[in-house]
Amino acid sequence: MVNSDHPQSGSSAPKDHDPTSQHCDAALARAFSFLGKRWNGVILGSLVTGGAGFSELKRRVEGISDSVLSDRLSELQGVGLIIRTVQEGPPVSVSYALSHAGAELIPVMSALGAWASVNFVAHSD
């Protein structure tokens, strides 16, 4: 768990005169509390093309295991980024889709994807 408290907030301005950086840093830390987890980013990215069921998501993410996908899905759902919908009926099916908050992340994801295409060349490690 990352630090949930912020003991250094307040009067510590090392060298910046831009207050935006300050609040951004805190918000960034919050964002990375789940975006910094192994698959969360790609799962969210896979969902921008539309909602999907568990199996399709597994196909979309490609490489993730059942247990991890299940775990990440619960986590993402827990923070309200995705919505789980169960369609009752003869064959019960579950759909995962981006919530409003999750959808707001789409442009950021696109920007990140664009950046990666331009600046991040393939590394072999």
Next chain:
Amino acid sequence: MVNSDHPQSGSSAPKDHDPTSQHCDAALARAFSFLGKRWNGVILGSLVTGGAGFSELKRRVEGISDSVLSDRLSELQGVGLIIRTVQEGPPVSVSYALSHAGAELIPVMSALGAWASVNFVAHSD
């Protein structure tokens, strides 16, 4: 090695699907190969306010341990996102700063921070 070939880039073969999502997903996966690591995002975010030494970075990130910071720094350096500069002299000091590619990530970080501020306001759960 610089790999600039993008199978999805250019106008080679327009697919029936939305090409933006396609290339974004692949690039996103690449981006999250390091952004999806625990501290990389915040370290990069801490660097946007300017370069810093090891100790100051540790103070900026707040919560990270020496070994992890050292490890992440090496990794980020390895993928060319940050630049390590050693100032020789009586007290040897090392500075870490964003590379060009790393700097290009700043607006994305800002967008992410803005998103987190709006959608991820203090949860009391």
Next chain:
DNA sequence: ATATGTTACTAGTAAAAAGATAGTCACTTG
């Protein structure tokens, strides 16, 4: 000159997370 503190790390080890594999349960297809 020795003790203490700072900066910049590296080592060793433990805890946590990720990954693989398999099993369950409902229902569908052959």
Next chain:
DNA sequence: CAAGTGACTATCTTTTTACTAGTAACATAT
């Protein structure tokens, strides 16, 4: 009825992450 799909859960094993120390060079205090 056997096999297969979709949606998970459980149980390991491996990998990653994290924390505590410790090292080395220099600076300051005594």
